[in-house]
Amino acid sequence: MDLQFRLCTQNDLPILQVLLSELDSELQLSEGQMQAIFERICQIPNYHYYLAQLAGEPVGCFSLLIVPTFLRNGACEALLDSVVVLPPYRGQGIGRTMMQEVARICREAGCYKITLSSNLKRDRAHQFYQNLGFEQHGWSFSLDLCSIPLS
Structure with a gap:
């Protein structure tokens, strides 16, 4: 398989929107919103969206944030998100x-682990990650800041 990877650029925002809508069918960001968010992402060191291309055609994407830690002699940790392959x-x-x-x-960046989160409803994705050697580790917690009053 001749799958190629590259960092996403501003020119990739329309296809990125299509890809990400596979994860969240309610993704309704305007072109301007996508541009503004992409500009913010570009300001964060070691945070990138990657595009997977097959014969020059975009077929998938993922985002990766690599952060330094005080653990494991200063090794980095990677946060993987937005993993999607187009249905066909x-x-x-x-x-x-x-x-x-x-x-x-991640290995080249000196990471000691990759962490990802997956929606509870995505059983096929969970099996996919487990087949690759990922293990469920602990509990994942989130706080929806829009649902709690400011105090």
């Missing part, structure tokens, strides 16, 4: 190849 390309090994690329990037 699923089941062809693209997701597995994308995850191999994630691991390669």
Whole structure:
């Protein structure tokens, strides 16, 4: 499989919006909103969106944030998010190849672990990650700041 990876640019925002809508069908960001968010992302060191291309056609993406820690002699930790393969390309090994690329990037950056979060409803995604060696570790907690009053 000739899958190529590259960092997303501003020119990729329309396809990125299509890809991300596969994760969240309610994603309704305007072009201007996408641009503004992308500019903010570009200001964060070691935070990138990657585009996976097959024969020059975009087929998937992922985001990766690599942060230094005080653990493991200063090793980094990676936070993986927004992993998606377009439906017509699923089941062809693209997701597995994308995850191999994630691991390669993380190893080169000196990461000691990759962390990701997956919606409870995505049983197929959970099986996919487990088949790649990911283990469920602890509990994940989130706080919806829009649902609590400011005090």
